[in-house]
Amino acid sequence: MKRIYFLLILIFVFIGCGMSQRQDIISETGTVKYIDLEGGFYGIIGDSGKNYDPINLSEEFQKNNLRISFDAKIHEDMVSIHMWGTIVEIVRIEKLD
Numbered sequence: 245m246k247r248i249y250f251l252l253i254l255i256f257v258f259i260g261c262g263m264s265q266r267q268d269i270i271s272e273t274g275t276v277k278y279i280d281l282e283g284g285f286y287g288i289i290g291d292s293g294k295n296y297d298p299i300n301l302s303e304e305f306q307k308n309n310l311r312i313s314f315d316a317k318i319h320e321d322m323v324s325i326h327m328w329g330t331i332v333e334i335v336r337i338e339k340l341d
Contacts, residue, residue: 271314316335319333
C-alpha cells in the first residue's frame with residue numbers, strides 16, 4: 245500500500261511541475277508604435293486595445309505605425325523600466341498589408 249501512495253505522490257509532483265512551467269501564448273494583430281517614454285522604445289498596441297512591451301522585437305519590425313500579426317509568450321515574471329504594457333517575447337511575427 246505504501247508503494248501505491250508513493251507512486252501517486254510522484255505522479256502528482258510531475259503533473260504539478262509540468263503545469264507550473266506552462267507559459268501563456270497570445271495571438272493578436274496590432275500596430276507597432278514608437279513610445280517616447282524612458283528614452284524611447286517600440287511597443288505594440290493590439291487591436292484588442294492591450295499594450296505589449298516586446299523584449300525581442302527585431303529591427304526589421306521597429307517601424308512606427310507598422311501593422312503586424314504576432315504570437316507571443318507572456319512574461320508576467322519580468323519587469324521593465326518602460327512600465328508600459330505587458331512584457332512579451334515574440335515567437336512569430338509578420339507584416340500585414
